[in-house]
Amino acid sequence: MDFSESPEHRIFRESVREFCKRHVEPIWIDVDERGVIPTDLIERMAQAGIYGLTISEEYGGQGGTFTEAAIAGEELAYHGPALSIAVLFLIQASWPYVLQLYGTEEAKAEVLPEIAKGRAAMGISSTEAHGGSDVSDVRLRAVREGDEWVISGEKTMTSLPTVIESLRWGGGWFTIARTGDPALKHRTITDFFVPMKRNGVRDPTVSYRPWTEIARRGLDTSVITFNGTRVKDHYRIGEVNGGFKIAMEGFNLARSMIGAVTIGCARWLLDQGLEWIRKREVFGRPIASYQSISFRFAELAKELEAARLLCYKAAWVADRYYFHKDPNFTLSDVALYGAMAKLKCAPLAVEIGMEVTKWFGGAAYFKELPIMRAWLGAFSYVVGAEGTENIMKLIVARTLIGRDLV
Ligand SMILES: Cc1cc2nc3c(=O)[nH]c(=O)nc-3n(C[C@H](O)[C@H](O)[C@H](O)COP(=O)(O)OP(=O)(O)OC[C@H]3O[C@@H](n4cnc5c(N)ncnc54)[C@H](O)[C@@H]3O)c2cc1C
Known part of the structure; x- marks a missing residue:
């Protein structure tokens, strides 16, 4: 067992991070405010090999894995925590991949290269x-x-x-x-x-x-x-x-990266909170020195670490099934871990967001601080986007208990 990132993954994460610092961090609030993702950002993402990451080289893509997609999704979300850009990325890493698996040659040759170029x-x-x-x-x-x-x-x-x-x-x-x-x-x-x-x-x-x-x-x-x-x-x-099963495969794949995207958002929120509780002084002391705050921080940091492991396991399981053709993994495993990751990570991002909001006091209620803006994006994955919490529970329960009982 090795918990460290491979040198290739480290280099990839670093390059996505650099991209995000230059192109995502400066605009994410404006994207959220205006409700528009600039087309030139999408083209830049494609030039940097991030957009349509899992499209194979045959169709002009990068042939990236789901673990790489999780790494990119986490970084895009960390640097743009309102999630518009990170979610656009993850949708392009999942549904075009399903077209690649099951579409006709004619459709694939027409559509996939356009996505890989950032023109679709x-x-x-x-x-x-x-x-x-x-x-x-x-x-x-x-x-x-x-x-x-x-x-x-x-x-x-x-x-x-x-x-x-x-x-x-x-x-x-x-x-x-x-x-x-x-x-x-x-x-x-x-x-x-x-x-x-x-x-x-x-x-x-x-x-x-x-x-x-x-x-x-x-x-x-x-x-x-x-x-x-x-x-x-x-x-x-x-x-x-025969479309139902294929559609389920698409949802499972998307969920296997949603964990990483919401974890990126959660990490950003907790980092903001940490910086704030260290420097904000009330009653003559930094608020981090109050145990009600430092213990809560400790609990959330522990949860974040556990959730992050689960989200990368979900992406790894998808890689074992799709890229390594590992006979020990089935589609049902991809569904199970994708559902678990979404069920764990999205609510955690919201929980961390709500707590950090309270640490910032009244100012967090206003749009001038970006805190609430960040976790409300993650909240979309709690209420329903790509399946509600109860549906994730249904998938987990049916897989582990059995369809005959659940
Ligand atoms: C921001 C956002 C973006 C979205 N983008 C897309 C998109 O691009 N494409 C798309 O197709 N959809 C999209 N959706 C929709 C999303 O997929 C649905 O909201 C979701 O599937 C739930 O459907 P529903 O909202 O109709 O709720 P319903 O299906 O009506 O469910 C209502 C409630 O009943 C519960 N429930 C349902 N069945 C069961 C059960 N068997 N056991 C226990 N509880 C149950 C649900 O958990 C939920 O709490 C988006 C949603 C959001 C919020």
Whole structure:
């Protein structure tokens, strides 16, 4: 057992950190305030080999591992703790990878190099207004007409429309649709890549209405309407009616990096807190000298260390399964550790954020201090983004206790 980072990982972390200090740290508050991720930042991330990290070299990517993605995600979050930029990164490290695994050669050759160049983005469009947890209940219809599919219906809370619209090539979503009798639940679900732009222009059958986000506002989570949107059959991802399992694989992969992203945010918050409690004097002493504060700091530092180990284990398990083809690891392990990491790390970032907010006193309530802005981004992963806490518990319980009982 070796807990130290390999020399390659150390060098990689250092290079991402340098990138973040130059390009992310100076703008993260502005990104959150204006709700816009600049396209030139995305292009710079691609030039630095960070964006679309796990896309293979064959399609112009870096062929990076999930551990490397976790390292980059942690650093991006540490230097931009409101999380818009880090979450954009992690979405591009997960859903394009699923396209790479199950998409047609034509779609991969068209879409993946554009993402790798930072000229496109790919999001996930799953949740509908009647409820997002039960993915087997999606109602967005896809009907086949010759060589095309016609997609109609509405998705709610789909991130990235303005990012996609602002990018040169554009991009689209991994979209989960119904292609048969709804009573057959997960057995009549098919996945598609649905582009938002064609030849550089927005498809008029795709429209969106943004929600007013409280945090991670650069991702512009919106209601998306597909009004008879036509996609070629080569944009289908996997078999007809075989989309449910593939979609679950995408969520599992994303969760295996969400731990690292929320840990980056938590680390930044605790560092801010540490610096503050050492220097803030009240009743003539630094507040760190009060045990109610120093003991709480100790507890949170201990939790952070434990959570960080779990988040890297989740990424490592995904690497064992996908890159090393290690027979000791299954898809179920990737799901289990991804769910555990999300369940542990996201609430911890919020807990640390709330505590640090209190250490800063009344000033933390105002936007002039960036503390609350930071942990409200992590809170999105507690309430629902990429699955609620109860759904993570369901995955863990079903895996360890057994589906027959849970
Ligand atoms: C900031 C943000 C960004 C998002 N971005 C995207 C995106 O890009 N694409 C996308 O598709 N979705 C996105 N989502 C939506 C997210 O995936 C959903 O919020 C999530 O899946 C839960 O769905 P829901 O909100 O409809 O809650 P519901 O499914 O209605 O659940 C309501 C409550 O019931 C609980 N519950 C449900 N089933 C069970 C059960 N079996 N046992 C116990 N409790 C249960 C849930 O835990 C929750 O507390 C985003 C959400 C947020 C907050």
